Amino acid sequence: MEEKTIKIMKEAARAGGGMVKKYFGGILEVIPKTTAADFKTKADMESEREIVTLLSGAFPEYNILSEESDYRDNGSGYTFIIDPLDGTNNFFLGVPYVSVAVALMKDEETLVSVIHDPFHDLTYHAVKNGGSFLNGSKIVVNKLEDVDQCTISYACSYNTAHNKKREDYSHIVDLHPKRAMSLWSPSRDFALLASGKIEAVVFNNPELYDYIPGKLLAAEAGALITKWDGEKDQCKNSEFIASNGTGIHAKIIQALNK
Structure with missing residues (x-):
């Protein structure tokens, strides 16, 4: 996977994270979705707008599946999967346990993923057959057995x-x-x-x-x-x-x- 793609996906996740931080702690309207616990706010939508703008600008031919919008089907084998604010309930309550997540799939396979924690400036990314990283340093699971x-x-x-x-x-x-x-x-x-x-x-x-x-x-x-x-x-x-x-x-x- 090209470094350019990874770089743009990181930029998009961080841009979305900037919107999340901007609205954190404010009084926001709750927009209901499917259940009482499932809703969105202006922060979700503004984060999504930033992410989609960057990704669609760089890769206009790719499909986009994002949580707060209709599926954008461009007939491509490549699709961006986006969660612009993972943890909306936490965010609304003032609990900073949230993230912004972006993945790129080709058909049924995930090629690259980026998860950004905007409150601690932590950017995780992974590349298929290329390892996982936190702020550029390789990470691995632990081996605790108990x-x-x-x-x-x-x-x-x-x-x-x-x-x-x-x-x-x-x-x-x-x-x-x-x-x-x-x-x-x-x-x-x-x-x-x-x-x-x-x-x-x-x-x-x-x-x-x-x-x-x-x-x-x-x-x-x-x-x-x-x-x-x-x-x-x-x-x-x-x-x-x-x-x-x-x-x-x-x-x-x-x-x-x-």
């Missing part, structure tokens, strides 16, 4: 039934990890896994833009990613486990399939 010392994150769709969420989360808690968490910014969770800060993430059917950027980042950092039943994962499969690849992974599979 479940009671690990941290496991859980993320799901806004439309996941409450009893299903409760069941999934209780199975994770029953493993007695150091911490089970659900922090509503999946791309940030992926970044923590890829940089060795946590040990696993469990996903139950989130939207495409919630996991495509992070999947590549985790995989290129050495993460093991499988379906819940342990079978081989596919790029667009949305029910999966990503972990540091130690025995923790098998224990999570066993717990989720009780």
